[in-house]
Amino acid sequence: MLTCFTLTQTNHVAHLVLNRPEQLNTMHPTFWRELDEVLTRLHQEGSARALVISSTGKHFSAGMALDTFAGAIQMDDQSPQGRAAMFDLLADMQATFTKLESLRMPVICAIQGGCIGGAVDMVSAACIRYASADAFFCIQEINIGMVADVGTLQRLPKLMPLAVVKELAYTGRRLPAAKAQAHGLVNEVFDTAEATLAAALQCASEIASKPPVAIWGTKQAIHYARDHSVEDSLRQMGWLQAAIWSNANVRESITAMQARRSGEFPPLAPLQSFQALG
Numbered sequence: 001m002l003t004c005f006t007l008t009q010t011n012h013v014a015h016l017v018l019n020r021p022e023q024l025n026t027m028h029p030t031f032w033r034e035l036d037e038v039l040t041r042l043h044q045e046g047s048a049r050a051l052v053i054s055s056t057g058k059h060f061s062a063g064m065a066l067d068t069f070a071g072a073i074q075m076d077d078q079s080p081q082g083r084a085a086m087f088d089l090l091a092d093m094q095a096t097f098t099k100l101e102s103l104r105m106p107v108i109c110a111i112q113g114g115c116i117g118g119a120v121d122m123v124s125a126a127c128i129r130y131a132s133a134d135a136f137f138c139i140q141e142i143n144i145g146m147v148a149d150v151g152t153l154q155r156l157p158k159l160m161p162l163a164v165v166k167e168l169a170y171t172g173r174r175l176p177a178a179k180a181q182a183h184g185l186v187n188e189v190f191d192t193a194e195a196t197l198a199a200a201l202q203c204a205s206e207i208a209s210k211p212p213v214a215i216w217g218t219k220q221a222i223h224y225a226r227d228h229s230v231e232d233s234l235r236q237m238g239w240l241q242a243a244i245w246s247n248a249n250v251r252e253s254i255t256a257m258q259a260r261r262s263g264e265f266p267p268l269a270p271l272q273s274f275q276a277l278g
Helices: 029-045 066-070 080-102 118-123 140-144 152-159 162-171 177-182 193-208 212-227 230-244 247-259
Strands: 005-010 013-018 050-054 107-111 114-116 128-132 136-138 174-176 188-190
Touching: 005 029, 013 193, 029 080, 050 193, 080 118, 107 118, 107 193, 114 118, 118 152, 128 177, 128 193, 136 177, 140 162, 152 162, 174 177, 177 188, 188 193, 212 230
Parallel strands: 013 050, 050 107, 107 128, 114 136, 128 188
Antiparallel strands: 005 013, 136 174
């Protein structure tokens, strides 16, 4: 039973909705636990072919719930042991958002209102970002005396000009949706939140109509190329294509295109936990 989200799936498109608008969809331990569980399940099942993440209320998310630091999470900065524990806590949180990158399907975010602090960490790990005209992005952490630490500073420089990232990270200023699009963070801006979500779902539907294994391979290749040299990436591409090439998928794609119909492709195989096999 999810308390921070709703999850539906239609025609191979999973739709995850942040559903605590009265709390501005802030992130507390339950949020992280449920998100991690949902992403793990979607990854293992393989039935969804694209994931849309949207939200409710005034803001997409106001980021980390500040009362978390005074209650559920105690940061001990008085000893080396406590500071070492901070490292492991952050690694655990980072791993959840990294699952958006490693998920076996593309992730599309539909963003309205504020995308603040930890929410920037989250959406920067997605593949595609659509935004409503009232949306804005803010690296809020510097405004509360800390460094953004769950992926923003590592992923944004891969998406936007470095000087722009530095300006936002040093000042905590808001980046409006139109400027976010101009700088490459946002794919497209729409007049309303409803139009933004409709575009995200339409894009997800288009993705879901392609061979899932080819989409999986494409995502693998893009992320590998982002972090490696051209030579290494071309070599990886050869191994990847040889591993997933399917004459049947190519024939079905061409036949369906010529017949002006949707193609029919096998889903990704469900994943099994090695520990569960015993």
